[in-house]
Amino acid sequence: xxxxxxxxxxxxxxxxxxxxxxxxxxxxxxxxxxxxxxxxxxxxxxxxxxxxxxxxxxxxxxxxxxxxxxxxxxxxxxxxxxxxxxxxxxxxxxxxxxxxxxxxxxxxxxxxxxxxxxxxxxxxxxxxxxxxxxxxxxxxxxxxxxxxxxxxxxxxxxxxxxxxxxxxxxxxxxxxxxxxxxxxxxxxxxxxxxxxxxxxxxxxxxxxxxxxxxxxxxxxxxxxxxxxx
Ligand SMILES: Nc1ncnc2c1ncn2[C@@H]1O[C@H](COP(=O)(O)OP(=O)(O)O)[C@@H](O)[C@H]1O
Ligand SMILES: [Mg+2]
Numbered sequence: 677x678x679x680x681x682x683x684x685x686x687x688x689x690x691x692x693x694x695x696x697x698x699x700x701x702x703x704x705x706x707x708x709x710x711x712x713x714x715x716x717x718x719x720x721x722x723x724x725x726x727x728x729x730x731x732x733x734x735x736x737x738x739x740x741x742x743x744x745x746x747x748x749x750x751x752x753x754x755x756x757x758x759x760x761x762x763x764x765x766x767x768x769x770x771x772x773x774x775x776x777x778x779x780x781x782x783x784x785x786x787x788x789x790x791x792x793x794x795x796x797x798x799x800x801x802x803x804x805x806x807x808x809x810x811x812x813x814x815x816x817x818x819x820x821x822x823x824x825x826x827x828x829x830x831x832x833x834x835x836x837x838x839x840x841x842x843x844x845x846x847x848x849x850x851x852x853x854x855x856x857x858x859x860x861x862x863x864x865x866x867x868x869x870x871x872x873x874x875x876x877x878x879x880x881x882x883x884x885x886x887x888x889x890x891x892x893x894x895x896x897x898x899x900x901x902x903x904x905x
Contacts, residue, residue, distance in 0.1 A: 677701050678723075678754075678771050678827045681754040683732035685715075685722040685883075692718045692885040696732070697872055700876075702826070706807045707874030707891040708885075710865060711903055715883035716863035717759055724756040725749050727766040736827055738802045750776065753826035756832060761816040765805025769796055772815055792848060809813055810841030817848065828852070830862040842866070867900055879903075880905050 678700050685693040689720060692715045700706040703749055710716055723726045723734060725746035734742045741749045765770050773789060775783045790797035793814040799807060804815060820828060834842045853860055864870050870877055877894055879887040879902055887902070
């Protein structure tokens with residue numbers, strides 16, 4: 677489980693996230709939806725340690741990570757699938773998969789990823805840059821899972837991906853959650869994906885969480901209106 681308390685994140689003097697609070701439980705898929713520029717990427721980059729945290733506290737399963745370096749956070753069970761996927765185009769699919777693993781790579785672990793995403797096994801010796809957008813997204817998720825996270829963060833995973841593949845990604849995330857009892861936090865602009873995938877949905881506006889609903893209680897029209905302002 678991940679807990680965020682009074683988190684403040686800024687670029688120099690420019691405060692993007694003034695005071696954020698939320699928690700997500702093991703086995704839960706939490707969606708954070710918001711328009712461009714609302715602070716989704718800033719939030720995720722701070723949670724994985726790519727941007728320093730100004731103040732507040734972030735804990736993973738009761739261990740504080742607020743001021744840890746990224747690799748220490750990964751060691752404590754956080755994994756990140758960045759916006760735009762950021763796979764290594766000149767490395768093979770296999771090399772991409774193992775690129776985040778510190779220490780020995782077990783064949784069992786790679787097999788587990790290939791079972792989730794069979795196309796990655798078929799293409800394991802191909803260069804990452806030759807994959808389609810959807811395949812690259814599967815690779816980015818597989819690479820994150822190779823570090824055996826307890827909390828998986830995904831920043832706008834559907835960006836630039838065709839609708840049929842978006843459905844596959846939604847299905848994979850739900851399967852991963854069930855298999856591994858992970859906490860998944862996913863940011864999005866696409867409401868349909870969030871409605872298909874998430875157990876709970878929060879709306880982010882100007883770095884603040886302004887609305888929260890359980891999936892069963894979501895009023896899609898109201899959220900759609902908030903996204904189109
Ligand atoms: N490196 C940066 N330096 C200064 N301001 C930034 C930087 N990156 C993003 N911002 C600003 O932070 C705000 C949130 O951006 P971002 O987190 O990328 O939003 P989102 O991911 O929701 O589109 C925007 O106003 C953006 O202009
Ligand atoms: Mg973003």
